[in-house]
Amino acid sequence: xxxxxxxxxxxxxxxxxxxxxxxxxxxxxxxxxxxxxxxxxxxxxxxxxxxxxxxxxxxxxxxxxxxxxxxxxxxxxxxxxxxxxxxxxxxxxxxxxxxxxxxxxxxxxxxxxxxxxxxxxxxxxxxxxxxxxxxxxxxxxxxxxxxxxxxxxxxxxxxxxxxxxxxxx
Amino acid sequence: xxxxxxxxxxxxxxxxxxxxxxxxxxxxxxxxxxxxxxxxxxxxxxxxxxxxxxxxxxxxxxxxxxxxxxxxxxxxxxxxxxxxxxxxxxxxxxxxxxxxxxxxxxxxxxxxxxxxxxxxxxxxxxx
Numbered sequence: 378x379x380x381x382x383x384x385x386x387x388x389x390x391x392x393x394x395x396x397x398x399x400x401x402x403x404x405x406x407x408x409x410x411x412x413x414x415x416x417x418x419x420x421x422x423x424x425x426x427x428x429x430x431x432x433x434x435x436x437x438x439x440x441x442x443x444x445x446x447x448x449x450x451x452x453x454x455x456x457x458x459x460x461x462x463x464x465x466x467x468x469x470x471x472x473x474x475x476x477x478x479x480x481x482x483x484x485x486x487x488x489x490x491x492x493x494x495x496x497x498x499x500x501x502x503x504x505x506x507x508x509x510x511x512x513x514x515x516x517x518x519x520x521x522x523x524x525x526x527x528x529x530x531x532x533x534x535x536x537x538x539x540x541x542x543x544x545x546x
Numbered sequence: 547x548x549x550x551x552x553x554x555x556x557x558x559x560x561x562x563x564x565x566x567x568x569x570x571x572x573x574x575x576x577x578x579x580x581x582x583x584x585x586x587x588x589x590x591x592x593x594x595x596x597x598x599x600x601x602x603x604x605x606x607x608x609x610x611x612x613x614x615x616x617x618x619x620x621x622x623x624x625x626x627x628x629x630x631x632x633x634x635x636x637x638x639x640x641x642x643x644x645x646x647x648x649x650x651x652x653x654x655x656x657x658x659x660x661x662x663x664x665x666x667x668x669x670x671x672x673x
Contacts, residue, residue: 460651462578462658469577472586476607525581532584536607 380434380447388451390509394439401435441501442531445508445524449517456521463525472529479536484544494537501530549610550644556614561621564603566590571670574628576663580655585612589659591623591631593667599623599631604659611649615639615656628664 381388384400408428413421437443449456463469475493482490504527511520549557565588566573574591585608592601602620606613618639623631639645639653 456581459582460654462651462655463581464578464658464662466577469579469586469588472579473577473588473605473607476586528581529579529584529586 379451380437383431383434384438386438388448390441390445390448390505390512392438392444397435397438401431404431441505442524442527445505445520445527448512449521449524452512452517454517454521456524463529465522465526468526468529472533475533476536479533479540482540482544487545490537490541490544494534494541497530497534497537501527501534504530549614552618552643553610553614553645556617556643557610560604560613560617562601562603562617563605565605566592566601566603574663574667574670576659576661576666578655578658578662580608580612580651582651583609583612585609585652585655587612587616587655587659589616589619589656589663591628591660591663591667593628597627597629599626599628608655609649609652611643611645611652612655614643615645615652616659618642619656619660623660628667631660632664634660 379388381392383404384397386392386397405428408424408431410421410425410428413424416424437447446456478493482493504523508520508523508527511517511523566575568575568590572593574593576589576591577587578589579586585606587606587608588604590603591599594600602623604616604620606616619634622634634657636650636653636657639656640650643653645653
């Protein structure tokens with residue numbers, strides 16, 4: 378059973394996250410260790426394994442990037458353990474410039490930081506849309522490239538979040 | 547995770563941080579990124595007409611291991627010909643810095659940055 382099947386979902390990038398959350402809570406109740414206290418050891422073990430699996434599946438599917446990576450994995454492409462580097466120069470120059478920008482932001486740049494943060498969210502959404510489009514066209518390598526780029530954008534987002542915390546908290 | 551002393555040394559005192567003019571014909575620029583962690587590395591080599599690397603500079607946005615790997619290669623490539631520099635492997639970088647397995651991609655990043663820079667130099671100079 379793959380992670381989507383656990384939640385009775387069709388494998389897709391666009392999933393109903395509310396429904397996912399509800400199904401998750403129902404399943405966790407169903408396999409909760411407390412319900413198996415009186416059961417035999419082997420039943421307890423099965424329930425525990427099921428509970429762990431449900432949890433892993435939920436953590437993977439509720440996160441956009443992990444869900445995208447999992448969809449690639451279902452198509453036979455494991456990019457998590459990949460050691461290859463990305464060499465799209467234009468993309469990387471842009472990443473470099475954005476990181477320099479983050480480095481230079483000061484407290485008085487609050488408005489600019491807000492705009493920058495909105496831009497990152499938009500870029501992430503664009504990559505996610507492109508990923509799903511390429512995936513549906515069975516362009517596996519191109520869809521994987523979107524996820525690789527997505528990881529750089531998410532890193533940039535983390536860096537900006539950390540900076541905002543430092544500047545404004 | 548504990549960093550080795552050499553990583554800490556390069557991280558705290560990075561060698562050759564900075565930039566050269568990428569449009570200069572004697573400057574080779576290698577840009578690479580590691581999707582695994584979102585690190586970005588720029589390595590620039592100043593190459594003389596004999597094909598010897600006279601100077602090197604880097605700029606890396608990433609973890610301590612990525613910064614140390616790039617700092618180390620800027621030291622290693624100086625005085626080498628581009629052919630010699632192209633033979634530097636991630637295994638040598640990993641060994642020198644005692645990088646743990648989860649940080650091997652940082653050394654791959656540095657190796658690929660050298661190769662990308664040399665490719666850039668060759669395409670610029672049609673050799």
